[in-house]
Amino acid sequence: MSKSKRLMELMMIVNRKKKFTVKELATEFNVSTRTILRDLQELSELGVPLYSEVGPHGGYQVLNERILPPIAFTEEEAVAIFFACHALRHYAYLPFETESSSALSKFYFYMSGDVRDRIDEMKNRIDFVIPSRQAKFPYLSILLDGAIRQQVIRIEYESRDGVSARLIQPVGIFASSGLWYCPAYCFLREDIRLFRCDRIRSAAEDTSGTQPLDLRHLHLGNREALIPAEQEFTNLYVELSEEGVQKCEGEYWSSTKLHRREDGTGWLEGHMPKRDIPFLAQFFIGLGVDATVKSPPELLDDMKRRLAEMMARYG
Amino acid sequence: MSKSKRLMELMMIVNRKKKFTVKELATEFNVSTRTILRDLQELSELGVPLYSEVGPHGGYQVLNERILPPIAFTEEEAVAIFFACHALRHYAYLPFETESSSALSKFYFYMSGDVRDRIDEMKNRIDFVIPSRQAKFPYLSILLDGAIRQQVIRIEYESRDGVSARLIQPVGIFASSGLWYCPAYCFLREDIRLFRCDRIRSAAEDTSGTQPLDLRHLHLGNREALIPAEQEFTNLYVELSEEGVQKCEGEYWSSTKLHRREDGTGWLEGHMPKRDIPFLAQFFIGLGVDATVKSPPELLDDMKRRLAEMMARYG
DNA sequence: TATAATAGTGACAACTATTGTCACAAATAC
DNA sequence: GTATTTGTGACAATAGTTGTCACTATTATA
Incomplete structure (x- = not known):
């Protein structure tokens, strides 16, 4: 295998494994450890954030995981991706704000001049309008995290009757015309409820030890199941x-x-x-x-x- | 410069220039033409769609332009991009449909296993809801193209009074809660009008020779200017x-x-x-x-x- | 404290890949 | 016909890569 091919594959493996030793890679690629060491140094110089520790149980690690796909996007695809990300800018609150804009600027930066020109021309000719809201949604990440890891979250929620503390287990979060909603199991009402995220005054992982329920059958793709089992x-x-x-x-x-x-x-x-x-x-x-x-x-x-x-x- | 570096840069240049000769590149990189020829063959094998013609005024060309960015996205960025593209799936009509989904599947394919797992976990936990509409929008590409190139478009438009043929010069297109709109200069009313794209029954480039106006000051970022100059x-x-x-x-x-x-x-x-x-x-x-x-x-x-x-x- | 596991460096010879040069073929615009 | 261009093959010179070996240094653990 040529060196360049090996380097590419190394990148992939390194990103997939997160932790590995030089010897492992050497046997995997059928080359000497010396070669792998040299390769890793080169990867490091190319920007892969490698970190190593000596001693038993030591080894290499990738710091902030990166995926480095030498993906060949066509111009059309690049444009589509760009506008998909661009559409997100209408959301003042996102559970991954900084990332999307940094990805966008990277993309823009690496694009060749004429694609960039084309995008600049299109920028003011197409838009995905989402109402810009004054409402604030500071707890989206916590709620999303709670939904993914199925944790119990303690929130203070403002309803017509005033602010009340509640334990909830989020099913997910979704945005609809500029507002964020969180369907969740409410331990107070003992049923599924839809919370408006701008009415959540505080949110944090519950520490009282309430056991999360097994709600794996509930997710956003399953709307029917999210209807509360009310009597009336x-x-x-x-x-x-x-x-x-x-x-x-x-x-x-x-x-x-x-x-x-x-x-x-x-x-x-x-x-x-x-x-x-x-x-x-x-x-x-x-x-x-x-x-x-x-x-x-x-x-x-x-x-x-x-x-x-x-x-x-x-x- | 090492071969691999040169190949990377070659990709970029080749994509930017679209048309070039071997000699040009040889002088640019300070290597022999033979080397460039070998490099180009290698690029070709790597999937860059090169095409060449011999003779004077001949040279190389890239067929479907590709950008091949060896961009290092962090995991977070990849996730953000993924969900931005994912959000577009709610739109049954887009001016670049196939591209966004193919880009999405490429992205998904190249992601390492654990990022993929993470995305799978998030897929049902976060969503950007956009109403799914029955309305049909088959002419988005034509309108967008007309807006970018500032062409006059002939449309048949269905209003309360029935279907009428009109010449318009699109300013752009935008989607709002699942419906597409097209602000455009209407040669019939001699003013800016907002057209609902699902009411457009046909659209094609105008062939009657109507001269496009200079409306470069009008674009989607400039809402004030898009208000029709009506009397009443x-x-x-x-x-x-x-x-x-x-x-x-x-x-x-x-x-x-x-x-x-x-x-x-x-x-x-x-x-x-x-x-x-x-x-x-x-x-x-x-x-x-x-x-x-x-x-x-x-x-x-x-x-x-x-x-x-x-x-x-x-x- | 000794030992094994791990990263890391330097030197050098063997090997491999890359490059430039040259000769020549083939197509094509003018 | 001539100039321009891509394209191929051979070969020697050069440059890069690899494996081996001999080291050093750190650290967890028995």
């Missing part, structure tokens, strides 16, 4: 015009209930928790003639009440 | 509760008019085209008690009319 359900049925369908498509909660007809119109049908009535009443009022609520009666009542209130206000 | 303006003033502010933050059109107070409440204030009254009336009705419209009177009148209509419908 009722049946929703709403007729929608073509415009109404499009407006409902934009709402996260509606996706499982929305049905479309060939002509573009459609309807909403499905279970709904009774506590959502105030929200839905206001929402369907906002759809105006594009929605016709048929049931439940409680929802219709609430809508009538609200309409009367607004008539009074603007009348 | 009126002044909007709306008082907002804290909730109302948050709901307005989510609307693309409101960003320039939204003002916030320290306590979280705020107000909307600014010019608005009169033709937007129907839309705004419905929108503010949807905000309910979180918005109090003060002016213009025409807007208040329309709201009252709509409220009465809804009272009748549900009453």
Whole structure:
């Protein structure tokens, strides 16, 4: 094997293994330890952050793991990647902020001049708009980490009734039109709840020793399972015009209930928790003639009440 | 210079220049032409798609331009890039669809096992939700291309009054909550208009010879300039509760008019085209008690009319 | 404290790869 | 026909790589 090939493979192996000895590599590549030592020195000079310790149980280590892919991206691919990262800049809060921007600038830096020109030209011609929010989301990393490692997190949460301390076990986090949400098991309510991350006043790993539950079947790809197992359900049925369908498509909660007809119109049908009535009443009022609520009666009542209130206000 | 270094630099140069001769490179690198020929053959074997023509004005060319960056991404950066690209999968239509997914799979393929594991773990724990829409956007590439190259595009556009043919000069395209929009100069209305891309029934480069205007000062980063210079303006003033502010933050059109107070409440204030009254009336009705419209009177009148209509419908 | 495991360096000879030169073939634009 | 260009083959000179050996130094552990 040629030296350059060996170096490439070394990079890969070194990154995969994280910890290794010179002898190991020597036998793996069928070369002398001296050669491997020289190779490692060269890798080091090329920027791979190697660190070594002598003695038994010593060996080499890679410090901040790097992947060094000599990947051949086509120009089109580079552009696509660039704009994907670029789209993230609209999020003022991310669980990996600094990384995405540094990756972006690296990418930009290494691109050849004409690709760069092309990107500059495109920058002001295409955008993925995400509403810029004033709300603050300082605990995204903690929540994400808690979701990945299935830990119990202690949060202070601000709801209509004031601030309360809760133990939660996050399922994940997601952003929707510029706001971050965290579906989680709530040890207080003993059920799944959706938390708005900007209402979380503090968050930290729980130290009281509450045992995490086995919620591995719950994840973001499994929306059905994230519906709280509440008692008080009722049946929703709403007729929608073509415009109404499009407006409902934009709402996260509606996706499982929305049905479309060939002509573009459609309807909403499905279970709904009774506590959502105030929200839905206001929402369907906002759809105006594009929605016709048929049931439940409680929802219709609430809508009538609200309409009367607004008539009074603007009348 | 060592051979491997030279090869790396060769890749870069070759990608930047697109067209070159062996002699040029030989003098640039201070080696013989024979060496360069050997190098180019090696690059070719490594996958760089080189093509050559003999004779005067002949030379080498790179076929599909590739950038081959030996970029050292840290693990964190790789993860960030991955999720940025991953977020794009929610868009069923993109002006560069295939590229982003192929880039993503390449990235995934070249990642070392443990980074891959980490990504797999995160995949179901974090998401950027963008509403999945039924609407179709088949002409994004044409519009984007038109915007970049400042060409005149002939479209058939479906508005309330039916389908009409128009000549437009796109400023750019942007996606907002799953729908694509195209601000463009409309040669029919002789002004800037915002087109919804799912209402475009056909699009193609114009062949009638209409001269493009010099609109280089217009781009997506310059929202103020994209407001149509209409005659019929009126002044909007709306008082907002804290909730109302948050709901307005989510609307693309409101960003320039939204003002916030320290306590979280705020107000909307600014010019608005009169033709937007129907839309705004419905929108503010949807905000309910979180918005109090003060002016213009025409807007208040329309709201009252709509409220009465809804009272009748549900009453 | 001795021992084994580990990294690290220097020198040198054997081996391998790279390079330049030269000769020549083939295509092509003008 | 001539100049320009890619492309190939052979060969010697040069440069780089590798293995071996003889060292040094550090450190965990028995």
